[in-house]
Structure formats: C-alpha cells, structure tokens
Amino acid sequence: MSEKTLLITGASSGIGAATARQAIANGWTVGLFARSEDKLNALVDELGDKAIALPGDVTDFESVTAAMDKFADHAGGINAVYANAGTGLSAAGTDAGDPEEWERMIKVNVMGVLWTVKAAMPYLKKSTGHLLLTGSAAGRRHIAGSVYGASKWFVHGYGGNLSEEMKSFGGRCTVIAPGMVDTPFFDEPKPDKLQPEDIADAVMHALEANPRCAVNEIFLMPTQ
Template sequence: MTTFHRNRPSPLAGRVAVITGAAGGIGGAAARQLVARGARVALLDRDAEAAAALAAELGEPAAPFAVDVTDPNGLERVMAEVAGRFGGIDVVVANAGVSGPLATVSAIEPAEFEQVVDVNLLGVWRTVRAALPRVTERRGYILLTSSIAAAIPCPTVAAYAATKAAVEAFGRALRLELAHTGTGVGVAYFGAVDTGLVRGLITRPALADGLDRMPKVIGAPISPARAGAAMVNGIERRSRSVYAPWWVPGLLAVRAQVALADPLAARFPPLTRLIKDSERARP
C-alpha cells in the first residue's frame, strides 16, 4: 500500500474536515491525526464538554460544535457555522454511532431499536445531507463509518448490524450519485475497536465467553488510534474502502461463503447461550 513520505506535505494540509462523534473513540483519534497532518477539524459531538476539551488539546486548528445527529436543523446550523469559521468543508466523516442494548429482536424495546436506527443510519443521512452542497462545491470527500457487522450475522445486536449494512449500501449508492461532481465517497469497515461502545458489549459474560473461543487475532479489539490511522490514511487517499484490522478485507471478500455457515453458527454453544440470555428480562 502506498504511503506518503513523512517529509512531504500531506494532501490534507489546510483542508477542512468535519467529524461527527468526534469527542472520543475512533472520531477523537482521527481528529488528532488529521490535525497532525495539517488539517483543520470541526469536532461535532452531542457531548459539548468532551468536544471542547479535545479542541483545547488540539489548539487553533480545531473547533468544537455541540450537536446531536438526530437533530437535522442543528446539523444544518452547525455546517453553516463550520463553513463560516473555516471558509468551507472539504471532508465529512459521518462517524457518530451507538450499539444499543444486547437483546434479541423479541426482547428489545421498540424505542431502543429505533434509537439505534435514528443515530446510526438516519444520523449518517442527516450529516451527509447537511454538508453535501459545501463538500461537492470543493470536490471533496465523504467517509461513512460502517463495520464488519455489515457482512456477518450479529444476533442480539440486530439493530446495530442492520444500520451498518444500510450505511454500506447508502455509501455505495451515494458514490455513484456523486461521481459526476468529482466528490469521493468511502466506507470504513472496522472489526472490534477498544471504544466505550464496543467495551460495553464484549464485557457481557455471555458474549465474552464466545469471544474467548475465537482466534485472538479476531477476538481482540484494536486501539482507537489504529482505527483512526486507517481512517485518516483513507481520507488522504480518497479511498473507496477503509479497513482495520488487516484481516477485514478477507472477511468482506468471502461474505457470501460465510453466510453458508449460518446454520452451523446457530448451533455454536456460546452463541446459543448468548441468545437465550438476551431473551430474558434485562435489568
């Protein structure tokens, strides 16, 4: 894979990047690396204090903007504020997401399922829609955060998996729609990343038991810094796809074959225990 020589200016130098879910996790790691490569970064997050703290750490190239991706009017307002402060928008990273509770479709509260859809899918749509005129004006780049959950069955987090598959499909459609404008669109696929979102899931006893039986290269989460580096490298190259860790492209390439193993997975003891536990009343 081609890398830019560290003594050469990054193509991101002087560019303006907007990141949702920017206060921590992958978004925060990507923001740090974007600033390190000379970009100016708008940190969008519903946690105003955390976004302000990261902006203070990063200094003048970064600015915090408190907004929730479930608020379309708020996103429109903030994109105008970002353009006013920085002069335009070159890159948008639609990264904000939630996992939802660990529960089967029959056990999850409808409002909880729909909140995951509201943030992970409709939040991506609202973010892109609000930024689109300014990004296409600059023949910029849009990166959408999906997951390996788009390619494998994820019982007990069906809402999360459904939204990540939908984000992938949305990104592919958007790429074709924007091709004539010179605007690039990428989709980021990550395995488990050591963020609060993932940590809250994999520490559940039933799920942890299943992960313990998987090869460590798959079961062990990678650091947010590593995921953020993959994201920023992808932005720098205007990549169609961004991956981390290294084995993710192979998994995506054989997703049709993996689906043939669904009947076997349904009889995998740790998975059956996880499903049964997730069907019980939750505290």
Template sequence: MDNKVMLITGATSGIGKATAIKAAQQGIQLILTGRRVSLLNELVSEIGKENAIAIAADATQLAELSVVIAQGVQHWGKLDIAFANAGTGISTPGTEMGDPEEWQQMLAININALLWTAKLSLPHLRQQQGHFLLTSSVAGRTITKGSVYGASKWFAYGFAMNLAEEMEEWGGRCTTICPGMVNTPFFEQAIDQMLAPEDVADAALYAIHASPRNTVREVFLTPTR
C-alpha cells in the same frame, strides 16, 4: 493536505476523537461536533484553537446539524471532508428480546444522523470535489442472527456504495470504514483482540490521503489474531 477542512460527527470520544487528533497533526482544520460540550472543549484545548472549532449538537436533529455545518463553513470558509462517525449500539441483542425504544434511539443515530450529515455536507463538498467518509462496521458486511444493530450497519454500507456513485459524477469521493470490535466507551471492559480507535483513524486518513487517481471506497479492518 494543508488547509483542508474536515467535519467530524461523534467527535467527543473513540474513533471521532482519535481521528480529530491525528488529522490536526497532519494540518487539517476541523469542525468538531458531539453532544457533550465539556468533552468537545477539552478536545479543542488539546488540539489547539488554531486547528479546530467545536459546536455542540445532536446529530440526529437535522436543524442542529445544519447550524454546525453553517457555522463551521462560515469560520473556515469551506468544507473539504465530512466524516459521519456518530453511531451507537444496543445492550440487548436479537429481535425477539430486543427493546424497541432502544432500537429507535440507535436507528436515529446510525441511520438518520448519517443521512443528515450527507444531505447537509454534500453541497459544500461538491464545490471542493470533496470526500465523504462514514463509519459502518464488520457487522454491516456479515450476517449475525437477529442483529438489529447489524442491519443498521448494512444500511450504512449500502448507502455508502450508492452515495459513492452519486458523488463520482462530480469528482467527489466516498469511503466507508468497516471496523471490527473497537475499544471505545460503548464497551465497559476491553477484551482481547479489539481494535484501537487510532487504528480506525489511520484507516480514515489513509483514504483521505489517497492519490486523486483513485477512490478508496471501502476499508475493512479486523484485529490481528
């Protein structure tokens, strides 16, 4: 995996941060993006400037994300792997009692940012017969009454399956990661039987390291009971 270049959105905490740290340890060069400049800079300092660059952006904004990818490719010379990890949840479950403004913010991140990342990275991935990964959720594979969040993750899962078929035409690979509840900053308090961000990072890197003979199209992770 030496000299592979990987983009990670939502890199400032949780799954994105854990994946960045583990990927750098395996010799992958990184393009890291997120909205919080200070956290990005701290992460690059931890990983090492020789292994990563940080470019702050709001992944829901196509123009901002375009700059990230352009500058990242200019710096490293190519893009082999893109991990569309940026995502969020909502505080009020259900449809009747839900907050439409909160839905809009969530859908912009969980759907639009995913689409923008794919749209902008694919031309570069095609050149390398590269790999696109995204974070969906167990909520995108199960039915939860009234869950708008779950519906956004069903979209992510379905999009990944369709994208995998598109990328297969030119030898690319696409993987959707479907974790159960993960101990990330979204949850104010950790609860029993949560996954750690590092568990999801391990799953992503497992898919990346898979033999070229196969594509890991889906990884479904749940806590061990």
C-alpha cells in the same frame, strides 16, 4: 480556503477523537461535532486553534445543518465530512430486543448519517470533497437477529450509492468498516482489539489518497 478541512461527528471520544488528533497532526483544520460540549471543549484545549467545537445532536437535522454552516464559515469551506456518530443496543437480537431502543439507535445510525450527508453535500460539491462513513464488520456479515448489524448494512449500502452519486462532481465516499474496537462503546476494555488510532490511520489513508483513487471501503479486523 484551506485545502484540508474536516468535520467529524461523534467527535468527543473514541474513533472520532482519535481521528481529530490524527487529522490535526496531518495539517487539517477540524470541526468537532457531538452532544457533549464539555468533552469537545476539552479536546479543543488539547488540540489547539486548528480545532473548533461544534456541540449538537446528530438526530436533529437543523442542529447538523447549523454546525456545518458554522464550520464552513470558520474554515472557509469544507473538504471532507466524517459521519462517524453511532450507537449500539443493550439487548441483542430481535425477539429479546427493545423497540424503543431500536428507534433511538436508528435515529443515530441511519437518520444521523442521512442528516450529516444532506447537510454536507452542498459544501462537498463546491470543494470536490470527500465523505466518510463509519460502517462495521457487522454490516458485512449476518449475525443472528442483529438490528444493530442491519443499521450498519444500511451504512454500507448507502455508502456505495453515495460513491456513485458523487462521481457526478468528482467527489469520493469511503466506508470505514472496523471489527471490534476498544472504545467507550463497550462497558469493558478490549485491549487486544483494534484501537481508535487504527481507525484514524485508515481515515487518513482514504482522505490523502491521490484524487484519482477512490477508496470505497477499508475493512479492518483485529488479529486476535
């Protein structure tokens, strides 16, 4: 098995795609998981034979498990998994919020993370591996009525709990917590905010830290 195999969810654009580019530049073999098969195939065409497209739905446990198994078979095992897939809300706050939209978001931001971690854990135990989760500045502070923020509080809490659980086999868990990032998550470009490459740099820092060093959280904010 290569010592550097990484599966990324939400890999078709934004932070996921930028992380895939950085990882391959650093010698990793990368599994790209997302719903958009066309975007994944285009990314594989760009990145070459160190990347494999794994189309699937993060809200479907069987889909995530099948992708994890396929990537492990392809790469000979899995050293790291980045649970990056996430979504936001169009209506802010609680009173103005849309319960159906909340449910869709929770399926991605909470259950999608749980499914990814559950499917990854047997492989990471074998490899003394590394989990990474995309948290948010919104998961480190209180925002009036924010249900999205609360979903990211879950990610931060769960990431800390995973760090404790993974100590039992020498594994590591890192929460990557950015402020506003210029990604397709937003309708309008945000050129003065963090760029996806900034987040990818943070992921690489955590992954390539000495095994004695568990980087539990990286919190990034734009200077502007």
